[in-house]
Amino acid sequence: MPRTGRLFEIIQILRSSAAPVRAEDLAEKLEVSKRTIYRDISALQAMRTPVEGEAGIGYMLRKGYDLPPLNFDEEELEALHVGLAMLMRTGDGSLQKAAERVSHKIKDVHATADWLQVAPWGAPLDDPELGCVSKALLRKAVRDSRKLRITYVSPERGETSRTLRPLALIYHIECTMLAAWCELRGGFRHFRTDRMFAAEMLDGGFAPQAGTLRKLWMEQEGWDFAFAP
Template identity: 55%
Template sequence: MRPTDRLFEIIQILRGGPGPHRAADLAESLEVSVRTIYRDIAALQAMRVPILGEAGIGYVLRRGYDLPPVNFDIEEAEAISVGLAMLARTGDAGLQSAAVRAARKLSEATPLTDALMTTSWGVPDQALLSDIRAAIRDEQALATLYEGMDGSLTRRTILPIALIYYAEVTVLAAWCRLRGDFRHFRPDRIHECRPAGESFAGEGAPLRRKWEAARQADPAAGRLAGQRSNSTKTG
């Protein structure tokens, strides 16, 4: 989370709950250190955000302070609410945490009923997804150890370009240096994943266009990749 986003989120949390919020609780919610929270509170107070309290006791936001509202009509709000709830199916802890924050902001902006429900059936365990999404955004190659359908392990340097969230599985689309072609990988079969120290800045969008063209030319390959295979092609 960017520092500016974190400052905004601290304001939202202080607005949303009764009583003081301890720095330790804020740090746990935002996945940062308590020291970072102290710095952020000091920065907000320096910007004249009326936060009251102190270290060891907790912080509150003075009544009457508000941010510009987010305006949705009721059907837009319901559509967003259902979409956020369905992120639980992805198994992506980073997206789920972001969805909780977004849902809190949405509930403050627009009155919603609790008549719309989703289930978390089929949630995979994919802790790597936050790192993979960051690599896609930053256009950074990844060095991986990947398990194929036959159980064999191969070391691959890949250029990640897209994540496809199917109902039953998540698939990573990437350019595979080992195969010299696009491949679809199952994140739950990635045993090791680290930055390869190589940027492909500026190539992400062109690679996605080529990948989309290849997928449209062979739609069955994309469907199979989402269901069971480790790539759009065998081997």
């Protein structure tokens, strides 16, 4: 999580707590070290955010402090409600949790639009305990332009090991696909995430070529996606 997002989350956690929150509890919730939390608290205090407390005791947000309201019109709020609900169809557990957090933040300052309902059925949830590759890992590889090594099983060719330069995630209704440059095939391919049985992020990056590759992929494929052979 980027630092700006983490600072915002710390404020949200402290806002919703009636008692001091220990640095170790913040660190566990945000999946960072206590040292990082101490630095973040110092940064918030330097920005005049009224965080009170100290290491070993816990931290609280001074009563009455609030974030600026989110200014959306009615249709923008309805679009957000539907869009966030549709993330349930992606099977991306990490994005679903993020959508819940965003929804709670919106509900803090705006009335909910529960009368707009979205059916949750779609791609299966990515559960690493069941052998499914985490979509959060794939998104990170795309975001950071890091190579992936995957084990992929297709009905036509069986199991293969691929080294990929991941370029985009495509969320269909019933599946999610990773668009990538496949070093085995020497070209752009699309891989269903539910056919990946292992994925490892490699040390090698391709950031200097990522923008060019993504542009070529978009020009070549458009929206006429091809499955990986």
